[in-house]
Amino acid sequence: MNQANQYKTFIYTALPCEAKSLTAHFKLKKDTAVEPFAVYLNQDICLIVTGPGKSAMAAGVAYTQALLASAENPVMLNIGIAGHKDHALGTLRLIDKIIDLDSGKHYYPPLVCNQHCLTDSLQTASRPQLQYDLPHLYDMEASAFYETATRFSCAELTQCLKVVSDNKQMPAENIEPKQVSALIAAHIPTVEALLTDMTALAKLITSPEPHLFSQLVQQYHFTASERIQLKNLLCRWDVLTDHRELEFDGTDLKRGKDVLRRLDQQIGKMDFCL
Template sequence: MQQPIFIYTALPCEAQPLIGHFRLKKDLRVQAFAVFRRENICLTVTGIGKSAMAAGIAYTQALFAEPAYPVMLNAGIAGHKYHPLGSVFLANKITDADSQKCHYPPIVFKPPCAATSIQTYAKPQLAYRHDELCDMEASAFYETAARFTTGELIQALKVVSDNENHSAAQVTAQAASEMLAAHIGVIVQVLGQVDKLSASLAVTGPQGLNELLGRYHFSVNGQQQLKNKLARWELLGGGPSVFEAMDGVRDGKGVLKRLEEKIRELEFYL
């Protein structure tokens, strides 16, 4: 794995197996969060909750932002009504329980585990009322990470730590670490797959980027949005027809809006 990889966990116990496997060392220069690094991998322990996760991502990216397409992974524990303890899942839908805003992490590779949906709550859930994983960070993770890279390079992996027969109040730090450690192989496979996607973009950049930058005016933020949306278009198999999709578009904002519309069409047909 050679592309820049950023891993975010809420808890130190979730981070510990990853720190050990990747032989990460704590960056003592960073005080606001516990950050562990080695070569191209950076792991940040953000703390519990949506605000902490969003702040941890923003802070880490401000310090270590990469010009390439970074891979971003949220690894941690989650609850579920009936899934067995230790079950592992990738998120294919993340819903913020407060705002009801939904995110759909694109899984454009063959996943090494099952995929399912997550509800993110502001408070711990001790009742299991629905057939979705529940956690306290995933929605903020995805929404914030999407500001820094394209959606296909953002993944959330959760291990079931509690259910109706074993409540969240019974989960110990040691048990959480052991559950994550049992799926290090799955985590490595996910990172490897996403790393390949990132590498394919890093070689030449997304098709059409320079041409569109030359044809339309974009703000600095707009240039980053264009880069990410074109990368998503390419990873979803949109092909070179991006220019045909721009008929009638007069400015950079129009380009971004049209690209978003076309990407949604591609996602619908996948």
């Protein structure tokens, strides 16, 4: 593996058939120097096939992130198949809620990019769910992916994209690898659009910090998305005032949201012309 290249985009799949159309489209080449997992690379993207199940997915994410010593705030995307009670085969969903059936933990990936498809909730279990009795998607890896990936990147850059491969009428026992590859291949334009948005967001998050940013982040609690808003507002102030000192009295502010509101008000009162 080319450790000198700091990969910023990581795609994780559980199965080779989930990865096949992606490796072909993005022209990814297998790195034979990596033995524990199948790793495919181009100049910008690193795709990893971890194997099925939560333990394999968690290990694959942790191993590749540690090995690559990736750049700050990498894009982390899990793409794979899932079952559903009645969604048609080939239905694509971006996951906004993950429920781990074994631990009972809930995760809520924040959806801050443009929504290129509908969203849905997903349940992750250690064994295939063949009853299809609840209106959720079902898989065997997403909760482990999300919990592990968010140790290496922010939640906004950690997303799960699932394609329905089985339902009550067409249960999981009938799934064929060629069918899985074809189902994912049909949604590659959406995958590309999502990765483009996530990459743009990553660049924004890692842009140089404006004046007062570190001070305010230490003084108040901001979520990751609120930090993006804070950085945008401070950068806007610098542009509009030619880096004039911002006199900021935050004695009556308690939360990050209060700070954002105050900054927005101050900028809104400014007189400027183009």
